[in-house]
Amino acid sequence: MRRRVMLGGAAAAAVAVVVTEAGAAAAGREVTRYTGVFRDGDPAAVAADVTAMYGVTPASVMWFDSWASGRPFPVQQARQLWRRGIMPHYTWEPWDTTLGANDPAQIHLADIVGGAWDDYIVARAREFAAVRQPILVRWGHEFNGNWYPWGIANNGADPSAYVRAYRHVHDLVQAAGARNVQWVWAFNNGSSPAEPYNDPAGAYPGDAYVDWVGIDGYNWGLGPSWDPAADHWTSFDATFAAAYATARAVAPRKPVMLGEFASTEDGGDKARWLREMDTTLRSGAYPDLKLLTYFDVIKEEPWSPTSSPAALAAFTAWVHRHYMSGHGHELARIAGHGRFRPSP
Numbered sequence: 001m002r003r004r005v006m007l008g009g010a011a012a013a014a015v016a017v018v019v020t021e022a023g024a025a026a027a028g029r030e031v032t033r034y035t036g037v038f039r040d041g042d043p044a045a046v047a048a049d050v051t052a053m054y055g056v057t058p059a060s061v062m063w064f065d066s067w068a069s070g071r072p073f074p075v076q077q078a079r080q081l082w083r084r085g086i087m088p089h090y091t092w093e094p095w096d097t098t099l100g101a102n103d104p105a106q107i108h109l110a111d112i113v114g115g116a117w118d119d120y121i122v123a124r125a126r127e128f129a130a131v132r133q134p135i136l137v138r139w140g141h142e143f144n145g146n147w148y149p150w151g152i153a154n155n156g157a158d159p160s161a162y163v164r165a166y167r168h169v170h171d172l173v174q175a176a177g178a179r180n181v182q183w184v185w186a187f188n189n190g191s192s193p194a195e196p197y198n199d200p201a202g203a204y205p206g207d208a209y210v211d212w213v214g215i216d217g218y219n220w221g222l223g224p225s226w227d228p229a230a231d232h233w234t235s236f237d238a239t240f241a242a243a244y245a246t247a248r249a250v251a252p253r254k255p256v257m258l259g260e261f262a263s264t265e266d267g268g269d270k271a272r273w274l275r276e277m278d279t280t281l282r283s284g285a286y287p288d289l290k291l292l293t294y295f296d297v298i299k300e301e302p303w304s305p306t307s308s309p310a311a312l313a314a315f316t317a318w319v320h321r322h323y324m325s326g327h328g329h330e331l332a333r334i335a336g337h338g339r340f341r342p343s344p
Contacts, residue, residue: 033292035324059331060088087134094140118172145192153198186213213255218262221263
């Protein structure tokens with residue numbers, strides 16, 4: 001997760017019109033959404049914590065792992081989630097977290113395409129297959145940022161390098177028998193740097209390689225670590241409207257998720273931000289946005305809903321809305337076997 005870059009001026013206004021029209025088209029019918037959560041810790045324990053804290057069973061639970069850790073995929077944990085009707089969501093990061101993004105010893109896209117990590121990939125794929133239930137795999141997310149080693153900016157400003165690596169990993173996993181994987185191609189809501197080569201569209205691997213389009217974005221608020229003197233408080237719409245329009249333009253036949261999202265408390269009213277988001281989603285706007293994965297941690301900012309009593313009350317009210325009551329088994333069927341039908 002990193003910072004966002006907003007569209008401005010006429011471009012932002014045009015996107016706002018598109019999203020408003022989509023919401024108007026959906027008026028009169030409820031769009032079912034699905035609650036996803038990321039929290040630090042054991043995935044099965046996180047699921048229990050979410051239920052205890054917010055009174056709902058999430059449709060999915062997400063966790064992260066890096067390739068250099070060498071850890072196996074937690075098959076039994078994934079099965080435990082499914083026994084509760086929760087879809088596992090695995091963010092699979094091709095890097096060594098102990099090294100900088102541009103360290104010569106870091107994992108590079110060329111290493112992946114060249115086969116240096118094939119044995120590791122196949123081993124994980126066999127573990128994916130052993131779950132015997134659908135799992136979401138979000139590989140190489142936020143590739144249009146410059147903070148991860150797999151980012152386009154860190155690979156010769158060549159989006160085709162990312163596409164080749166993505167397809168290589170996908171093909172190895174498929175060949176190893178993990179047909180239960182639903183692949184999430186996920187970009188940051190703003191490109192950094194905001195250069196033509198870094199447009200997410202240029203790094204799209206193709207419909208045959210993608211089941212879900214993911215977007216990551218945050219309301220960073222006042223004085224974030226990467227821009228301490230500035231005010232980056234933005235509404236839910238300002239955070240996601242342009243990126244959603246990009247997702248629909250690049251992959252109109254794929255469902256959309258927020259792979260990571262949250263609001264800080266700094267510089268505004270977080271509870272109001274959550275309530276306004278709820279109002280927007282209930283209106284039918286963003287009709288193809290199905291899964292919303294909240295980043296429930298205190299990290300760079302106080303993202304967690306527990307950051308204040310008012311934010312906790314607003315978040316709890318939101319996840320209890322009828323339209324947010326979708327279950328994991330239903331979530332798994334949205335993209336499965338080409339079932340998804342985008343809104344007109």
